Amino acid sequence: MKLNLDSRILQGIDFLHKVGVNIQPQDLAFFVDKNEILHKKPVQGIKSEVIPTEFGIKMRTVIEPGVKIDYPVALCFGNISHGGEHINEQELIVGEGAEVKIYTFALIGPGQTLHRKDLVTVRIGKNAKVELYDIHYHDRSADINFYAELNAYLDEGAYFYNLLKVTDQKSGKFRTKFYGEVGPRAVAVVEAKMKATEGDDVVVEDIMKLVGEEARGLSKSRIIALDGAKAEFIGEAYGEAPNSRCHIDCAEVVKGENVVLKNIPVLVSTNETAKLTHEASIGKIDKKQLETLMAKGLTEDEATEVVVQGMLR
Amino acid sequence: MGALLEVRNLKYRTEEGKEILKGVNLDVKEGEIHVLLGPNGAGKSTLANLIAGAGGYEEPTEGEIIFDGKVINGKPLYERAKMGLTIAFQEPARFEGITVEEYLKLSARNNPDADIESCLRKVGLDPCHYLYRFVDDSLSGGERKRIELASIMCMKPKLAVLDEIDSGIDFVSIDEIGNLFKTMRDEGTTLLVITHRENIANIADRASLLCDGQIVETGDPRKIIKKFEKECLVCEVQNPSLVKEVKVQNN
Ligand SMILES: Nc1ncnc2c1ncn2[C@@H]1O[C@H](COP(=O)(O)OP(=O)(O)OP(=O)(O)O)[C@@H](O)[C@H]1O
Numbered sequence: 001m002k003l004n005l006d007s008r009i010l011q012g013i014d015f016l017h018k019v020g021v022n023i024q025p026q027d028l029a030f031f032v033d034k035n036e037i038l039h040k041k042p043v044q045g046i047k048s049e050v051i052p053t054e055f056g057i058k059m060r061t062v063i064e065p066g067v068k069i070d071y072p073v074a075l076c077f078g079n080i081s082h083g084g085e086h087i088n089e090q091e092l093i094v095g096e097g098a099e100v101k102i103y104t105f106a107l108i109g110p111g112q113t114l115h116r117k118d119l120v121t122v123r124i125g126k127n128a129k130v131e132l133y134d135i136h137y138h139d140r141s142a143d144i145n146f147y148a149e150l151n152a153y154l155d156e157g158a159y160f161y162n163l164l165k166v167t168d169q170k171s172g173k174f175r176t177k178f179y180g181e182v183g184p185r186a187v188a189v190v191e192a193k194m195k196a197t198e199g200d201d202v203v204v205e206d207i208m209k210l211v212g213e214e215a216r217g218l219s220k221s222r223i224i225a226l227d228g229a230k231a232e233f234i235g236e237a238y239g240e241a242p243n244s245r246c247h248i249d250c251a252e253v254v255k256g257e258n259v260v261l262k263n264i265p266v267l268v269s270t271n272e273t274a275k276l277t278h279e280a281s282i283g284k285i286d287k288k289q290l291e292t293l294m295a296k297g298l299t300e301d302e303a304t305e306v307v308v309q310g311m312l313r
Numbered sequence: 314m315g316a317l318l319e320v321r322n323l324k325y326r327t328e329e330g331k332e333i334l335k336g337v338n339l340d341v342k343e344g345e346i347h348v349l350l351g352p353n354g355a356g357k358s359t360l361a362n363l364i365a366g367a368g369g370y371e372e373p374t375e376g377e378i379i380f381d382g383k384v385i386n387g388k389p390l391y392e393r394a395k396m397g398l399t400i401a402f403q404e405p406a407r408f409e410g411i412t413v414e415e416y417l418k419l420s421a422r423n424n425p426d427a428d429i430e431s432c433l434r435k436v437g438l439d440p441c442h443y444l445y446r447f448v449d450d451s452l453s454g455g456e457r458k459r460i461e462l463a464s465i466m467c468m469k470p471k472l473a474v475l476d477e478i479d480s481g482i483d484f485v486s487i488d489e490i491g492n493l494f495k496t497m498r499d500e501g502t503t504l505l506v507i508t509h510r511e512n513i514a515n516i517a518d519r520a521s522l523l524c525d526g527q528i529v530e531t532g533d534p535r536k537i538i539k540k541f542e543k544e545c546l547v548c549e550v551q552n553p554s555l556v557k558e559v560k561v562q563n564n
């Protein structure tokens with residue numbers, strides 16, 4: 001098959017390299033620039049329908065029961081030459097016992113003024129396993145207002161891992177909301193790694209509902225706020241089922257001045273055998289960490305960079 | 314050989330006015346393993362931090378710290394490290410997202426000859442299992458300490474202050490860690506070792522006893538261990554007879 005080497009795809013690949021994703025055009029299954037589909041390659045085992053809309057696309061992806069896709073599927077949702085109002089709707093249905101690992105890349109090019117909504121719903125069947133990596137490149141010159149919503153419904157014994165990473169140049173005004181309903185013996189792990197720089201306003205909200213017996217949830221966030229940034233974390237856990245467990249772990253680190261940080265934990269238990277825990281830290285980088293590195297000859301700035309890069313990894 | 318580190322009449326008083334170090338005098342000779350003994354709360358870690366410039370202890374209340382012929386009072390931790398003076402903390406920090414390999418490479422950045430894997434093996438950790446582990450909470454206390462020791466070997470400083478690096482390490486035979494210290498010494502790193510373990514003190518070239526913020530005696534390790542056992546262990550925190558003896562000496 002001849003590759004469509006639209007220059008925007010190459011530009012997107014270039015952005016990905018900048019955020020440390022080493023990928024080539026032939027590795028991409030799908031590339032859309034807002035609502036203009038530039039590339040779509042069939043992936044064995046995946047049924048996917050895409051409908052372009054006025055403001056974006058609607059995508060429905062189905063993985064049949066028992067299908068195991070043993071290489072990562074890479075999808076790009078870009079704003080390379082189109083910005084403005086953008087709504088990106090996706091539904092992923094994974095059948096019983098199926099397994100898949102998906103990378104979605106949100107790529108925002110230079111100079112875009114953008115009001116974007118990513119609305120994603122994932123339905124994970126019994127004992128199925130889904131890993132979803134959502135990695136962003138936001139060009140520094142773009143004006144970004146982004147809302148990313150992820151709803152996950154996990155059936156019995158299902159496993160879901162999600163990583164959201166916005167750690168490169170800027171976040172913009174960025175709000176992300178995860179809502180998970182975790183069934184019996186299912187496990188949901190969601191991680192957010194964010195860097196907020198001057199003028200950015202970041203809100204990360206994780207809601208875990210443990211609806212099945214022995215359901216497990218882990219929400220882990222790492223937010224680095226540099227000079228003049230605002231960041232907020234809201235973590236909610238609802239222990240509704242017997243022997244369900246959820247842990248919320250959020251660290252918000254300040255590097256610089258005029259930073260506003262907020263951390264709001266909400267733990268609600270309606271079953272006395274549920275166990276919900278919350279661990280939060282807000283503030284400067286741990287002095288002991290800096291000193292342990294400075295004792296090796298790193299300056300304070302170098303040590304800070306090492307700690308921050310490690311947290312955002 | 315001459316003194317690599319000279320501590321002269323070092324005093325440290327906290328902001329609240331508590332006197333922790335009351336005039337410490339200590340010489341660490343180039344090429345020796347010098348053990349610092351003393352009961353809990355004697356001021357060993359405070360002295361170690363002042364020597365390294367760590368933990369907010371950059372500037373003593375009084376006195377001088379001379380390293381390699383230069384007064385280093387007030388110099389920041391990393392500058393002292395660049396001069397070849399480092400410290401392994403009693404509780405080294407842990408890091409998310411930093412692998413053992415990266416941590417050791419950072420430690421070795423001014424020592425191009427460092428062999429990271431061999432340093433790991435020397436502290437009893439198999440590189441195959443540990444290089445790609447993170448230096449985070451997933452490591453046990455003993456593993457973290459071993460990695461700290463390996464990082465000092467990678468760095469190969471002129472002087473390393475090791476604050477209870479042996480505690481929590483269950484070296485099958487304690488001789489193993491003693492031999493490690495000897496290897497480090499023979500490869501050019503002078504050691505000031507804070508420990509509570511007699512077996513470690515036994516391998517030292519010299520030892521000093523710190524009690525109630527003062528060095529009571531320096532000399533042959535066996536003699537110092539005896540004094541420590543006979544007089545300090547009797548009273549865990551302060552030994553009145555020792556304190557009296559110190560006062561007599563000072564007058
Ligand atoms: N910032 C401080 N404010 C008040 N007291 C302090 C401060 N730092 C240390 N101290 C006290 O000074 C004394 C010496 O502490 P230091 O940690 O140096 O003891 P140490 O000899 O290392 O003890 P250990 O064997 O338990 O490690 C202790 O009594 C300690 O409580």
Ligand SMILES: [Mg+2]
Nearest residue numbers: 357358359403
């Ligand atoms: Mg101590």
